[in-house]
Amino acid sequence: MATKVITWLDERLGLLSIYELVFDRKVPKVNWWFTLGSASLFLFAIQGITGIFLAVYYVPDPEKAYDSVQFIMDGVTFGWLIRGIHHWGATLMVIFVFVHMLRTFFMGAYKFPREITWLTGVILLFATLGMGFTGYLLPWNQRAYWATTVGTAIAGTVPVIGDFILRILRGGTDLSAVTLARFFAVHIWFLPAIIIALIGVHMYLVVRLGISSIPKEDEEEPQEG
Amino acid sequence: MADSHEVQRRDFVNIVLVGIGSVIGLFIGIPAVAYLLSPAVKVQEEEAWIPLGPLDAYPIDTPTLFSYTRTKINGWEKTVNSYGAYVWRFGEGESDVIVYSNMCTHLSCRVTWEEDRSIYFCPCHDGRFNKEGEVEAGPPPEPLHEYETKVEEGILSIMHMEV
Numbered sequence: 001m002a003t004k005v006i007t008w009l010d011e012r013l014g015l016l017s018i019y020e021l022v023f024d025r026k027v028p029k030v031n032w033w034f035t036l037g038s039a040s041l042f043l044f045a046i047q048g049i050t051g052i053f054l055a056v057y058y059v060p061d062p063e064k065a066y067d068s069v070q071f072i073m074d075g076v077t078f079g080w081l082i083r084g085i086h087h088w089g090a091t092l093m094v095i096f097v098f099v100h101m102l103r104t105f106f107m108g109a110y111k112f113p114r115e116i117t118w119l120t121g122v123i124l125l126f127a128t129l130g131m132g133f134t135g136y137l138l139p140w141n142q143r144a145y146w147a148t149t150v151g152t153a154i155a156g157t158v159p160v161i162g163d164f165i166l167r168i169l170r171g172g173t174d175l176s177a178v179t180l181a182r183f184f185a186v187h188i189w190f191l192p193a194i195i196i197a198l199i200g201v202h203m204y205l206v207v208r209l210g211i212s213s214i215p216k217e218d219e220e221e222p223q224e225g
Numbered sequence: 226m227a228d229s230h231e232v233q234r235r236d237f238v239n240i241v242l243v244g245i246g247s248v249i250g251l252f253i254g255i256p257a258v259a260y261l262l263s264p265a266v267k268v269q270e271e272e273a274w275i276p277l278g279p280l281d282a283y284p285i286d287t288p289t290l291f292s293y294t295r296t297k298i299n300g301w302e303k304t305v306n307s308y309g310a311y312v313w314r315f316g317e318g319e320s321d322v323i324v325y326s327n328m329c330t331h332l333s334c335r336v337t338w339e340e341d342r343s344i345y346f347c348p349c350h351d352g353r354f355n356k357e358g359e360v361e362a363g364p365p366p367e368p369l370h371e372y373e374t375k376v377e378e379g380i381l382s383i384m385h386m387e388v
Contacts, residue, residue: 053260067301077263078256
């Protein structure tokens with residue numbers, strides 16, 4: 001019966017061939033370091049889901065942001081859990097994405113024909129750091145406020161255009177309600193949209209090109225002619 | 226033999242995956258649903274005895290206004306509502322007291338006791354109630370609401386109500 005349903009659906013949707021292409025593709029013999037990409041993707045999904053749930057109660061306004069976070073922690077059933085997962089997931093994601101980059105670098109997996117995979121990966125790394133930077137302000141506590149004050153001030157030390165960058169980041173000269181609102185928008189709309197699009201390109205390339213195998217020691221010296 | 230062995234292992238992996246997946250799904254799904262439903266199922270405690278001070282402090286046969294505020298907390302928002310109660314002692318005894326809400330039963334404007342006309346007057350639509358709280362004139366559909374009262378050790382208290 002189940003096979004009949006699946007066959008009926010697949011005759012119309014044709015998803016099985018995509019499934020086989022993605023999940024049954026040939027991969028070289030690899031090790032645990034090669035799971036970091038999947039782990040990053042999993043963490044991004046977790047962050048997305050918990051983030052959507054946090055948005056149910058969070059208010060991006062200086063008057064209410066802190067109280068709304070306190071309400072999530074104390075007033076909402078399992079609010080502490082959702083926020084806790086989002087908090088720790090954020091830290092883990094930065095670590096996993098970074099180590100994923102290190103693995104790609106040290107195994108030389110960025111070389112032809114995978115340069116575009118590497119480039120999208122670099123943008124994804126920066127987008128992840130951007131998520132961390134913008135998300136850090138949102139609880140609107142002392143640590144968030146001063147971390148963002150310092151962070152935006154550092155951006156302001158860029159020669160010539162530094163002050164302009166600072167005013168773009170803060171939405172004015174001061175860290176204000178405008179800063180909180182734009183950090184929120186960047187955190188839940190701009191960066192996630194960029195990340196989702198780039199993950200799409202990144203994974204399309206992984207499936208299309210396959211993953212590189214672990215470099216072998218006897219290949220260290222290339223054979224001449 | 227080798228074939229059947231392999232199929233068994235594949236089935237085992239599938240079952241374990243579905244099993245672990247279901248457990249994880251429950252661990253995430255139940256808190257997620259509880260998270261969304263929580264404000265809907267939490268009931269705010271609204272019943273409370275409000276002490277109005279010593280009964281003896283209120284004059285006999287003159288309805289006297291007592292005002293108080295109640296704070297409501299909805300999530301991150303605090304709302305302070307003020308309420309008024311008219312204490313009317315119609316005798317010396319501890320049980321000879323009726324406390325009316327000053328909220329007009331028509332559209333919730335606040336009524337005022339006017340001693341010279343001996344009525345509760347609502348300025349919004351010229352509603353009038355007599356000393357017993359009954360409608361004398363105007364649009365109010367029912368008499369003024371009475372608070373539940375108690376007197377303990379000479380202190381008059383009313384049970385707060387949301388009208």
